[in-house]
Amino acid sequence: MVTVRTVVSIAAQSHWPLFQMDVYNAFLQGDLLEEVYMTLPPGLGSQGEHKSKLDYSLFTKRNQKGIVIILVYVDDLLITGNDKGLIQEAKKILNHIFKIKDLGELRYFLGIEFARSAKGILMNQRRYALELISECGLGGGKPTTTPLEQNQKLTSLEYDKVFEPPSDDAKLEDRRVYQRLIGRLLYLAMTRPDISYAVQHLSQFMHAPKKSHYEAALHVIRYIKQQPALGLLMSSRNSGKVTAYCDADWASCLLSRKSVTGFGIKYGDSLISWKSKKQHTVSRSSAEAEYRSMATTVAKLVWL
Incomplete structure (x- = not known):
């Protein structure tokens, strides 16, 4: 996601167009008849390839005209660059190898909504946040102004064994409910740095959550309810x-x-x-x- 945000910010500042493409039947392209390595063996790689060694989902092509950048996530592709001719050429090559659907200008990618204006590109997860609020049954709940209650100290069961725990703070019977909720909050934090600390703090208790941990996670949801469309502006x-x-x-x-x-x-x-x-x-x-x-x-x- 850091790579995605970086590429989008470069496109916003450079006023480059952003396009999205989708691969039809990405997992049905054909039978594999050769050996497949999860880790590539030493020395394997074609001469002149332009794949980033720091992020293998990032591809670039550069010539005298300019540069085109392609980000790949499973079957979703994000394409940008400073030369429309290079971008069209890249699309044509990809479509020749795979059957690809051109989705036009970037609007929705990896569950993130994108909106462009003169000020830049806004990234948010409003739809995802509203679904999360509804799923937790907090549609009619009162919003909060902070992700966590001020000066709240959450403790683990290991800590409670040393120090006497509160009498009403019992271990959750089904920890999967808490784990799923934290997982969804971690995904929402991709465009919400304001909940980053709260989610990191709560994720420490996923192996043995207590009632207080679950209530704190719901507190984060009520905070999100205050501004579900809050996101990041990639400034121009x-x-x-x-x-x-x-x-x-x-x-x-x-x-x-x-x-x-x-x-x-x-x-x-x-x-x-x-x-x-x-x-x-x-x-x-x-x-x-x-x-x-x-x-x-x-x-x-x-x-x-």
Whole structure:
């Protein structure tokens, strides 16, 4: 998804057209008579191929006229570039090899809605959010103004074994209900960085959720209900700069005392990458936690 957001932000700033194509019967193209490797053996690859080594779903073709970019996700293709002739040529080649349906300008891709204006390209998951609200039975519920309740500390069953748990905070009988809900929230977070920390925090308890965890997840849904169409604007303002911000929440995990890394990366005015994640090791000072956060952010910047 970072690659998708990056390509869309480049297209928005460069005023490139964006098209979507769909492969008919992607899994029925024919019988495989040769050996198929899940990991390609060393040395395999054609000369002059233009597949990104950092993201194997990203393909490019460049010549004196310009560049065309193709993003592939199973049977969905996103195509952009600065030369319409190259784009049409790429479409023709793809259609010659596979039977492909041209869906025209980008409107709906991977469950994300796209809307273009002079200000840029808006990405949101309004339809998905409304379905989630309805499925949880919160259509008539009261919206909340924050993803989590202020100063709320959620604990695991392991923590409760050491410290006495609240009497009414029992383990959920069917954890699959909670796991499915968190899975759907993780998918919604692709265009909602405002719920990133809350969903990351709640996903830690998927193996043994409690009643308080489920109620906190429903609280996130009520927050989404306030603005279900909220999303990301890939701005058309072109600065060409990549900017990163990072922070750390020192020793915030009550059980392990690990810190939480948070970062956000922008291309121009467009937010293209972010993360909220518990660090792998314990930091013995807030400065150490901050340096670990910076190291994670720099690694992502190098990849970008």
